[in-house]
Amino acid sequence: MRKEFLHILRDPRVLAVMFMIPVIQLILLGYAATNDVEHLPTAVLDRDRTRQSRELLDVYRASNYFDLVRFVETEAELRQLVDRGEVRAGLIIPAGYGLDLARGQQAQVAFVIDGSDPTVAQTAFAGAQAVGQAFSLQLMEERLHIEPEEQPGV
Numbered sequence: 001m002r003k004e005f006l007h008i009l010r011d012p013r014v015l016a017v018m019f020m021i022p023v024i025q026l027i028l029l030g031y032a033a034t035n036d037v038e039h040l041p042t043a044v045l046d047r048d049r050t051r052q053s054r055e056l057l058d059v060y061r062a063s064n065y066f067d068l069v070r071f072v073e074t075e076a077e078l079r080q081l082v083d084r085g086e087v088r089a090g091l092i093i094p095a096g097y098g099l100d101l102a103r104g105q106q107a108q109v110a111f112v113i114d115g116s117d118p119t120v121a122q123t124a125f126a127g128a129q130a131v132g133q134a135f136s137l138q139l140m141e142e143r144l145h146i147e148p149e150e151q152p153g154v
Contacts, residue, residue: 039066
């Protein structure tokens with residue numbers, strides 16, 4: 001062991017390699033092992049095609065998580081796009097979504113995520129939930145917002 005320490009201290013190239021390799025590994029892993037999910041290619045199956053469904057799509061489009069790149073007509077087409085890797089996620093808006101919102105009822109959508117990379121899938125799922133919850137809160141605020149009545153003499 002003493003001999004190896006003397007060799008390392010006498011040869012500056014060995015010392016440089018000994019310190020540079022871990023630094024290079026940290027830099028490479030820092031860029032490669034990221035959990036950030038941005039601009040995930042997403043397909044949309046909008047069976048409702050109402051103003052409310054377009055508003056929901058605008059909210060997803062405005063987020064940095066999802067890029068709405070394809071609009072499909074069937075679930076089979078959506079499944080094929082995910083299976084071929086052309087999109088990593090899919091948003092399904094059922095018929096009657098806008099009507100449910102107009103009635104003040106709970107309206108649900110489905111979100112399909114490619115699970116081939118579990119880390120990306122989990123982050124995309126959390127992002128989809130966050131965007132959906134933000135839109136839901138926005139709708140509740142609009143529904144609860146009551147204009148103050150004008151009072152005479154004020």
